[in-house]
Amino acid sequence: MSSRTKHLLRAGTLTAAVLFLIYGVSRGEAAIVLNKAIHICMECIGLG
Amino acid sequence: MKLTNTVKRKLIQIAAFGFSNIHLGNFKSGSLYTGSWKQFCNPGLNCYSCPAASLACPIGALQAVSGSMNFKFSFYVVGFLLAAGVIFGRVICGFFCPFGLLQELLHKIPFPKRKLPKPLRYLKYIILVVFVILLPIIAIDYMGMGKPAFCEFICPAGTLEGGIPLLLANPRLRTVIGELFSLKAAILVLTLLGCMSVYRFFCKTICPLGAIYGLLNKISLYHLEVDQKKCVGCQKCAHVCKMDVDPVKHPDSAECIRCGECRDACPAQAIHLGFTSPARASEHKLHKQHVKDSTSGD
Numbered sequence: 001m002s003s004r005t006k007h008l009l010r011a012g013t014l015t016a017a018v019l020f021l022i023y024g025v026s027r028g029e030a031a032i033v034l035n036k037a038i039h040i041c042m043e044c045i046g047l048g
Numbered sequence: 049m050k051l052t053n054t055v056k057r058k059l060i061q062i063a064a065f066g067f068s069n070i071h072l073g074n075f076k077s078g079s080l081y082t083g084s085w086k087q088f089c090n091p092g093l094n095c096y097s098c099p100a101a102s103l104a105c106p107i108g109a110l111q112a113v114s115g116s117m118n119f120k121f122s123f124y125v126v127g128f129l130l131a132a133g134v135i136f137g138r139v140i141c142g143f144f145c146p147f148g149l150l151q152e153l154l155h156k157i158p159f160p161k162r163k164l165p166k167p168l169r170y171l172k173y174i175i176l177v178v179f180v181i182l183l184p185i186i187a188i189d190y191m192g193m194g195k196p197a198f199c200e201f202i203c204p205a206g207t208l209e210g211g212i213p214l215l216l217a218n219p220r221l222r223t224v225i226g227e228l229f230s231l232k233a234a235i236l237v238l239t240l241l242g243c244m245s246v247y248r249f250f251c252k253t254i255c256p257l258g259a260i261y262g263l264l265n266k267i268s269l270y271h272l273e274v275d276q277k278k279c280v281g282c283q284k285c286a287h288v289c290k291m292d293v294d295p296v297k298h299p300d301s302a303e304c305i306r307c308g309e310c311r312d313a314c315p316a317q318a319i320h321l322g323f324t325s326p327a328r329a330s331e332h333k334l335h336k337q338h339v340k341d342s343t344s345g346d
Contacts, residue, residue: 001266001267001300006266006267009267010134010267010268010269013130013133013134013264013267014130014131014134014135016127016130017126017127017128017130017131017134018127018131019127020123020124020126020127020130021123021124021127021128021131022127023123023127024122024123024124024125024126024127025124027119027123029113029119029122029123029124029125030087030088030124031087032112032113032116032118032119033086033087033089033104033109033112033113033124033125034084034086034087034104036096036104036108036109036112037080037086037087037096037101037103037104037105037108037109037112038080038081038082038083038086039080040080040097040210040214040221041096041097041108041196041199041206041210043195043196043199043200044095044096044097044108044196044199044200044203044206044210044211045095045097045206045207045210045211045214045215045221045229046200046206046207046211046228046229046231046232046233047211047221047224047225047226047228047229048195048200048228
């Protein structure tokens with residue numbers, strides 16, 4: 001992979017990441033994560 | 049006293065482990081930390097059902113959102129993973145993953161040591177696609193909710209960090225132990241034995257988070273570079289690599305966790321690890337010197 005391609009991919013991915021994060025937070029995904037993470041996840045511990 | 053890079057890395061790993069699992073008092077009560085920090089993802093793999101966990105597991109969070117009633121794709125978690133991966137790559141695995149540290153300690157236990165057959169490395173990509181991405185979206189119940197398939201059927205970190213401590217502390221939970229727990233306990237035992245025999249067995253074969261960061265390792269800002277002019281071709285770097293990577297041939301390998309052992313082993317100092325490129329840094333230095341010389345001449 002050429003250095004230029006790498007730079008372009010890096011910049012594109014980072015831009016997409018920031019946009020994804022902002023959109024994800026704005027539509028309330030962080031609240032879903034919080035809700036899942038503060039309760040015992042029965043599936044995660046092999047009981048659900 | 050000068051600390052070696054290996055000791056420095058170990059200290060960072062211990063600090064990351066401690067930060068990820070700071071609520072130790074919860075082990076006694078068998079409860080979880082319920083503060084707002086848990087809406088943020090841990091860059092490494094650490095079960096959010098571990099009583100001491102301070103952050104959310106990104107793989108668990110990804111499945112939780114894509115398996116929810118409202119959303120089938122998590123922009124929040126994918127955005128976080130892309131950002132972390134493109135900036136740091138698998139240095140997260142090498143320095144900041146709590147389960148990675150655990151595996152390295154397990155590998156120190158005297159046990160027959162083996163090399164992993166290379167095709168097994170691809171298993172983690174299959175697990176990522178099938179159990180983390182597809183099943184939570186496809187296998188839905190009558191309410192339209194999917195299951196966190198990787199957490200439920202595979203994740204040994206969840207069984208070790210969440211399942212066992214919670215079952216020990218909560219007698220009521222012990223009454224619902226069934227076949228699923230037996231399956232997960234068997235996977236945990238196999239993983240622990242695997243880690244004792246093969247260095248970072250879980251990272252190499254199972255970890256979907258390592259698979260994501262591995263793909264981003266190829267373009268990450270934190271990267272490994274080999275100065276081909278300095279390289280003497282002694283192959284010491286490849287021999288010392290516990291992730292079975294040849295840094296000269298594949299500096300951007302998806303398996304490289306950027307631990308830096310190859311750099312320390314290189315007799316010609318031909319290996320560079322960092323955010324900057326050594327060639328560009330020396331160009332910049334020369335340019336600065338040139339500007340300084342020309343201004344002092346005036």
